Amino acid sequence: xxPLLSQIIHLFLIAIPVAxxxxxxxxxxxxREPREFCQKICTNTQSVAKRKFFYLFTCEYCFSHxxxxxxxxxxxxxxxxxxxxxxxxxxxxxxxxANWYMSLFGYLRQSLKVEKIEAKIKDESLKExxxxx
Numbered sequence: 001x002x003p004l005l006s007q008i009i010h011l012f013l014i015a016i017p018v019a020x021x022x023x024x025x026x027x028x029x030x031x032r033e034p035r036e037f038c039q040k041i042c043t044n045t046q047s048v049a050k051r052k053f054f055y056l057f058t059c060e061y062c063f064s065h066x067x068x069x070x071x072x073x074x075x076x077x078x079x080x081x082x083x084x085x086x087x088x089x090x091x092x093x094x095x096x097x098a099n100w101y102m103s104l105f106g107y108l109r110q111s112l113k114v115e116k117i118e119a120k121i122k123d124e125s126l127k128e129x130x131x132x133x
Contacts, residue, residue, distance in 0.1 A: 039058050
């Protein structure tokens with residue numbers, strides 16, 4: 001096994017593309033149409049299996065599990081232990097870190113939107129004051 005520090009660095013680095021892919025598919029405009037299609041199937045189908053399958057494309061937390069499995073297969077990353085125990089720990093750790101990244105990104109994005117709205121309101125107020133003079 002590699003040194004613990006190396007494993008932790010790999011963990012945090014592998015979680016970045018997992019978070020990026022999960023966020024992009026479940027939130028960004030480029031995947032809006034497929035996501036809306038999946039949401040429609042989720043709400044209109046009677047089949048539980050079909051509903052759960054299509055739901056995973058609309059939830060960043062759920063989708064991050066599948067992306068994490070893919071990245072574990074690509075990287076062969078194991079955490080703390082060799083074998084299945086190392087894969088299991090790595091799997092849940094990557095999901096957890098990736099979801100922290102997505103939460104942080106969502107918070108920052110929301111904060112930026114609020115700042116833009118506040119700046120726009122202040123601009124409009126200043127324009128009104130200037131027009132009154």
